[in-house]
Amino acid sequence: MALIALAADKGSPGVTTAAVALSAVWPRRVLLAETDPAGGDLVYRSAAAHGGPLNPNTGMLSIAATARRGLVPDQLWDHVQPLSGGLEVLVGLGMAEQAAGLAGLWPTLGRAFAHLADSPNAPADVIADCGRISGDTPAVELFPHAALVLLLSRTEPEAIARVRDRAAALSAKLHGGPRGAGSLATPLIGVVLIADPGDSAKLVHQVNDMLVAAQTGAHVVGTLADDPAGAEQLAGRRRGRLDKSLLIRSARKVTADLYQQYGAAWSVPAEGPHGSQGPHGSQGPHGQPAAGAGR
Secondary structure, three states: OOEEEEEEOOOOOOHHHHHHHHHHHOOOOEEEEEOOOOOOOHHHHOEEOOOOEOOOOOEHHHHHHHHOOOOOHHHHHHHOEEEOOOOEEEEOOOOHHHHHHHOOOHHHHHHHHHHHHHOOOOOOEEEEEEEEOOOOOHHHHHHHHOOEEEEEEOOOHHHHHHHHHHHHHHHHHHHOOOEOOOOOOOOEEEEEEEEOHHHHHHHHHHHHHHHHHOOEOOEEEEEEEOOHHHHHHHOOOOOOOHHHOHHHHHHHHHHHHHHHHHHHHHOOOOOOOOOOOOOOOOEOOOOOEOOOOOO
Protein backbone atom coordinates (compact mmCIF):
# COMPACT_ATOMS: atom_id res chain seq x y z
CA MET A 1 0.00 0.00 0.00
CA ALA A 2 1.05 3.58 -0.38
CA LEU A 3 0.68 7.29 0.30
CA ILE A 4 -0.64 9.11 -2.75
CA ALA A 5 -0.48 12.91 -2.51
CA LEU A 6 -2.75 15.11 -4.68
CA ALA A 7 -1.97 18.77 -5.25
CA ALA A 8 -2.33 21.65 -7.69
CA ASP A 9 -0.18 24.62 -8.56
CA LYS A 10 -2.72 27.42 -8.87
CA GLY A 11 -6.36 28.10 -9.60
CA SER A 12 -9.18 25.72 -8.74
CA PRO A 13 -8.78 22.46 -10.65
CA GLY A 14 -10.80 20.58 -8.01
CA VAL A 15 -8.22 18.78 -5.87
CA THR A 16 -10.72 17.91 -3.14
CA THR A 17 -13.30 16.65 -5.63
CA ALA A 18 -10.62 14.53 -7.32
CA ALA A 19 -9.38 13.17 -3.98
CA VAL A 20 -12.89 12.17 -2.91
CA ALA A 21 -13.69 10.65 -6.32
CA LEU A 22 -10.50 8.56 -6.40
CA SER A 23 -10.99 7.49 -2.78
CA ALA A 24 -14.59 6.46 -3.49
CA VAL A 25 -13.46 4.03 -6.20
CA TRP A 26 -10.16 2.91 -4.65
CA PRO A 27 -10.00 -0.89 -4.85
CA ARG A 28 -8.65 -1.39 -1.34
CA ARG A 29 -9.23 0.20 2.02
CA VAL A 30 -8.26 3.84 1.90
CA LEU A 31 -7.98 6.77 4.28
CA LEU A 32 -8.67 10.18 2.77
CA ALA A 33 -6.59 12.82 4.59
CA GLU A 34 -7.32 16.53 4.11
CA THR A 35 -3.81 17.91 4.50
CA ASP A 36 -4.25 21.32 2.85
CA PRO A 37 -2.62 23.85 5.23
CA ALA A 38 -5.17 26.42 4.05
CA GLY A 39 -7.99 24.33 5.55
CA GLY A 40 -10.29 21.52 4.51
CA ASP A 41 -13.65 21.55 2.73
CA LEU A 42 -15.31 18.26 3.65
CA VAL A 43 -16.59 19.45 7.02
CA TYR A 44 -18.70 21.98 5.09
CA ARG A 45 -19.83 19.81 2.20
CA SER A 46 -20.22 16.25 3.56
CA ALA A 47 -22.32 14.55 6.21
CA ALA A 48 -20.98 12.11 8.78
CA ALA A 49 -22.09 8.48 8.92
CA HIS A 50 -24.52 9.28 11.76
CA GLY A 51 -26.32 11.77 9.52
CA GLY A 52 -25.11 14.89 11.29
CA PRO A 53 -22.19 17.17 10.52
CA LEU A 54 -18.57 16.12 10.75
CA ASN A 55 -16.72 17.25 13.86
CA PRO A 56 -14.20 19.91 12.79
CA ASN A 57 -12.12 19.29 15.92
CA THR A 58 -11.47 15.62 15.16
CA GLY A 59 -8.94 15.16 12.41
CA MET A 60 -5.82 17.12 11.50
CA LEU A 61 -6.50 19.52 14.38
CA SER A 62 -6.73 16.81 17.03
CA ILE A 63 -3.82 14.81 15.65
CA ALA A 64 -1.42 17.71 16.23
CA ALA A 65 -1.25 17.10 19.99
CA THR A 66 -0.80 13.34 19.51
CA ALA A 67 1.94 13.75 16.91
CA ARG A 68 4.06 15.94 19.18
CA ARG A 69 4.51 12.92 21.44
CA GLY A 70 5.29 10.64 18.49
CA LEU A 71 2.83 9.03 16.12
CA VAL A 72 2.28 5.33 15.56
CA PRO A 73 0.42 4.79 12.25
CA ASP A 74 -2.51 3.00 13.90
CA GLN A 75 -3.13 6.12 15.99
CA LEU A 76 -4.37 7.82 12.83
CA TRP A 77 -7.60 5.82 13.11
CA ASP A 78 -8.37 7.52 16.46
CA HIS A 79 -8.83 10.79 14.55
CA VAL A 80 -10.81 9.48 11.58
CA GLN A 81 -14.51 10.03 10.88
CA PRO A 82 -16.62 8.04 8.40
CA LEU A 83 -18.71 9.89 5.84
CA SER A 84 -22.31 8.90 5.21
CA GLY A 85 -21.32 6.34 2.59
CA GLY A 86 -18.54 4.80 4.68
CA LEU A 87 -15.48 6.62 3.30
CA GLU A 88 -13.00 7.17 6.15
CA VAL A 89 -11.73 10.74 6.39
CA LEU A 90 -9.14 12.64 8.39
CA VAL A 91 -10.89 16.02 8.42
CA GLY A 92 -8.74 19.02 7.56
CA LEU A 93 -7.99 22.19 9.46
CA GLY A 94 -10.73 24.76 9.79
CA MET A 95 -8.57 27.71 8.73
CA ALA A 96 -5.04 28.50 7.64
CA GLU A 97 -4.11 29.96 11.02
CA GLN A 98 -4.46 26.53 12.62
CA ALA A 99 -1.61 25.21 10.46
CA ALA A 100 0.81 26.74 12.97
CA GLY A 101 -0.10 23.88 15.32
CA LEU A 102 1.36 21.41 12.81
CA ALA A 103 4.68 23.23 12.41
CA GLY A 104 7.47 20.69 12.32
CA LEU A 105 5.06 17.76 12.30
CA TRP A 106 4.54 17.29 8.56
CA PRO A 107 7.38 14.74 8.15
CA THR A 108 5.99 12.82 11.15
CA LEU A 109 2.58 12.75 9.49
CA GLY A 110 4.13 11.71 6.17
CA ARG A 111 5.89 8.75 7.78
CA ALA A 112 2.70 7.69 9.58
CA PHE A 113 0.66 7.91 6.36
CA ALA A 114 3.25 5.92 4.42
CA HIS A 115 3.60 3.24 7.10
CA LEU A 116 -0.11 2.77 7.66
CA ALA A 117 0.37 0.12 4.97
CA ASP A 118 2.44 -1.88 7.45
CA SER A 119 -0.15 -1.87 10.23
CA PRO A 120 -0.76 -5.40 11.53
CA ASN A 121 -4.30 -4.38 12.51
CA ALA A 122 -5.74 -1.99 9.93
CA PRO A 123 -3.55 -1.45 6.85
CA ALA A 124 -4.72 1.11 4.31
CA ASP A 125 -3.60 3.31 1.49
CA VAL A 126 -3.70 7.05 2.21
CA ILE A 127 -4.84 9.62 -0.33
CA ALA A 128 -3.75 13.07 0.87
CA ASP A 129 -5.51 16.18 -0.42
CA CYS A 130 -2.69 18.73 -0.22
CA GLY A 131 -4.54 21.56 -1.96
CA ARG A 132 -2.57 24.24 -3.77
CA ILE A 133 1.17 24.08 -3.28
CA SER A 134 4.08 26.44 -3.67
CA GLY A 135 7.70 26.37 -2.64
CA ASP A 136 6.97 27.25 0.99
CA THR A 137 3.81 25.16 1.50
CA PRO A 138 4.46 22.83 4.47
CA ALA A 139 2.37 20.02 2.93
CA VAL A 140 5.26 19.52 0.47
CA GLU A 141 7.08 17.92 3.42
CA LEU A 142 4.74 14.94 2.98
CA PHE A 143 5.99 14.29 -0.53
CA PRO A 144 9.30 12.51 0.25
CA HIS A 145 7.24 9.84 2.03
CA ALA A 146 4.78 9.39 -0.84
CA ALA A 147 4.89 6.67 -3.44
CA LEU A 148 3.14 8.93 -5.94
CA VAL A 149 2.55 12.68 -6.19
CA LEU A 150 -0.32 13.58 -8.52
CA LEU A 151 -0.51 17.14 -9.83
CA LEU A 152 -3.95 18.15 -11.04
CA SER A 153 -4.39 20.60 -13.88
CA ARG A 154 -7.08 21.95 -16.11
CA THR A 155 -6.29 22.22 -19.79
CA GLU A 156 -5.99 25.94 -20.49
CA PRO A 157 -2.52 26.72 -21.92
CA GLU A 158 -1.48 28.68 -18.84
CA ALA A 159 -2.59 25.86 -16.52
CA ILE A 160 -0.61 23.28 -18.50
CA ALA A 161 2.47 25.53 -18.50
CA ARG A 162 2.18 25.92 -14.73
CA VAL A 163 1.88 22.18 -14.09
CA ARG A 164 4.94 21.59 -16.30
CA ASP A 165 6.94 24.12 -14.29
CA ARG A 166 5.65 22.76 -10.98
CA ALA A 167 6.56 19.20 -11.98
CA ALA A 168 10.07 20.35 -12.91
CA ALA A 169 10.44 22.20 -9.60
CA LEU A 170 9.24 19.17 -7.63
CA SER A 171 11.60 16.89 -9.54
CA ALA A 172 14.50 19.17 -8.64
CA LYS A 173 13.42 19.31 -4.99
CA LEU A 174 12.64 15.62 -4.53
CA HIS A 175 15.03 13.97 -6.99
CA GLY A 176 17.90 16.42 -7.16
CA GLY A 177 17.47 17.69 -10.69
CA PRO A 178 15.81 17.19 -14.08
CA ARG A 179 15.06 13.64 -15.19
CA GLY A 180 14.56 12.06 -18.57
CA ALA A 181 11.45 10.22 -19.65
CA GLY A 182 12.86 6.82 -18.77
CA SER A 183 14.17 7.84 -15.39
CA LEU A 184 12.33 6.57 -12.30
CA ALA A 185 12.61 7.88 -8.78
CA THR A 186 10.44 7.88 -5.68
CA PRO A 187 8.09 9.56 -5.31
CA LEU A 188 6.89 9.23 -8.85
CA ILE A 189 5.35 12.43 -10.16
CA GLY A 190 2.20 12.12 -12.26
CA VAL A 191 -0.20 14.59 -13.81
CA VAL A 192 -3.98 14.20 -13.86
CA LEU A 193 -5.79 16.40 -16.34
CA ILE A 194 -9.31 17.70 -15.67
CA ALA A 195 -10.67 17.61 -19.20
CA ASP A 196 -13.60 17.16 -21.52
CA PRO A 197 -13.59 13.41 -22.22
CA GLY A 198 -13.83 14.03 -25.96
CA ASP A 199 -10.55 15.94 -26.01
CA SER A 200 -8.58 13.91 -23.51
CA ALA A 201 -6.59 11.55 -25.76
CA LYS A 202 -5.07 14.33 -27.84
CA LEU A 203 -4.34 16.43 -24.76
CA VAL A 204 -2.57 13.57 -22.99
CA HIS A 205 -0.10 13.22 -25.86
CA GLN A 206 0.51 16.97 -26.04
CA VAL A 207 1.09 17.37 -22.31
CA ASN A 208 3.29 14.28 -22.15
CA ASP A 209 5.47 15.69 -24.93
CA MET A 210 5.77 18.94 -22.98
CA LEU A 211 6.71 17.13 -19.76
CA VAL A 212 9.34 15.04 -21.54
CA ALA A 213 10.86 18.07 -23.29
CA ALA A 214 11.17 19.84 -19.92
CA GLN A 215 12.88 16.74 -18.40
CA THR A 216 10.44 16.74 -15.51
CA GLY A 217 10.43 12.95 -15.13
CA ALA A 218 6.64 13.27 -14.87
CA HIS A 219 3.94 11.96 -17.20
CA VAL A 220 0.18 12.10 -17.48
CA VAL A 221 -1.34 9.17 -15.60
CA GLY A 222 -4.93 9.84 -16.62
CA THR A 223 -7.79 12.29 -17.02
CA LEU A 224 -10.77 13.05 -14.84
CA ALA A 225 -13.90 14.26 -16.57
CA ASP A 226 -14.74 17.94 -16.20
CA ASP A 227 -18.19 17.07 -14.86
CA PRO A 228 -19.84 19.76 -12.69
CA ALA A 229 -23.01 17.68 -12.29
CA GLY A 230 -21.00 14.69 -11.09
CA ALA A 231 -19.07 16.89 -8.67
CA GLU A 232 -22.39 18.17 -7.25
CA GLN A 233 -23.58 14.58 -6.80
CA LEU A 234 -20.31 13.65 -5.12
CA ALA A 235 -20.75 16.54 -2.67
CA GLY A 236 -24.31 15.44 -1.90
CA ARG A 237 -25.87 18.57 -3.39
CA ARG A 238 -27.53 16.86 -6.34
CA ARG A 239 -29.44 13.62 -6.70
CA GLY A 240 -28.65 11.00 -9.31
CA ARG A 241 -26.68 7.83 -10.00
CA LEU A 242 -23.24 8.90 -8.87
CA ASP A 243 -21.67 5.66 -10.11
CA LYS A 244 -22.92 6.46 -13.63
CA SER A 245 -21.50 9.99 -13.68
CA LEU A 246 -18.67 10.89 -16.03
CA LEU A 247 -16.60 11.92 -13.01
CA ILE A 248 -16.80 8.55 -11.27
CA ARG A 249 -16.43 6.59 -14.50
CA SER A 250 -13.24 8.50 -15.30
CA ALA A 251 -11.99 8.10 -11.70
CA ARG A 252 -12.50 4.35 -12.05
CA LYS A 253 -10.33 4.40 -15.19
CA VAL A 254 -7.57 6.40 -13.46
CA THR A 255 -7.44 4.04 -10.49
CA ALA A 256 -7.42 0.97 -12.75
CA ASP A 257 -4.52 2.40 -14.75
CA LEU A 258 -2.60 3.32 -11.60
CA TYR A 259 -2.96 -0.19 -10.25
CA GLN A 260 -1.95 -1.72 -13.57
CA GLN A 261 1.24 0.36 -13.53
CA TYR A 262 2.12 0.40 -9.83
CA GLY A 263 -0.14 -2.07 -8.04
CA ALA A 264 2.48 -4.80 -7.72
CA ALA A 265 4.38 -2.57 -5.31
CA TRP A 266 1.23 -1.86 -3.30
CA SER A 267 -0.16 -5.39 -3.10
CA VAL A 268 -0.89 -5.80 0.61
CA PRO A 269 -4.30 -7.19 1.66
CA ALA A 270 -6.62 -4.46 2.91
CA GLU A 271 -8.60 -6.34 5.55
CA GLY A 272 -8.64 -5.02 9.10
CA PRO A 273 -10.76 -4.70 12.25
CA HIS A 274 -11.93 -1.16 11.59
CA GLY A 275 -14.74 -2.24 9.28
CA SER A 276 -12.54 -2.28 6.24
CA GLN A 277 -14.07 -3.29 2.97
CA GLY A 278 -12.37 -4.82 -0.02
CA PRO A 279 -12.96 -3.85 -3.61
CA HIS A 280 -16.22 -5.75 -3.84
CA GLY A 281 -17.93 -4.19 -0.83
CA SER A 282 -16.89 -0.55 -0.70
CA GLN A 283 -19.21 2.41 -0.97
CA GLY A 284 -18.85 5.95 -2.14
CA PRO A 285 -19.03 8.93 0.24
CA HIS A 286 -22.81 9.36 0.05
CA GLY A 287 -24.07 5.80 0.16
CA GLN A 288 -23.55 5.22 -3.53
CA PRO A 289 -21.76 2.00 -4.48
CA ALA A 290 -18.13 2.77 -5.12
CA ALA A 291 -17.23 2.55 -8.75
CA GLY A 292 -14.77 -0.23 -7.93
CA ALA A 293 -17.50 -2.40 -6.41
CA GLY A 294 -18.03 -5.67 -8.18
CA ARG A 295 -15.84 -4.84 -11.13
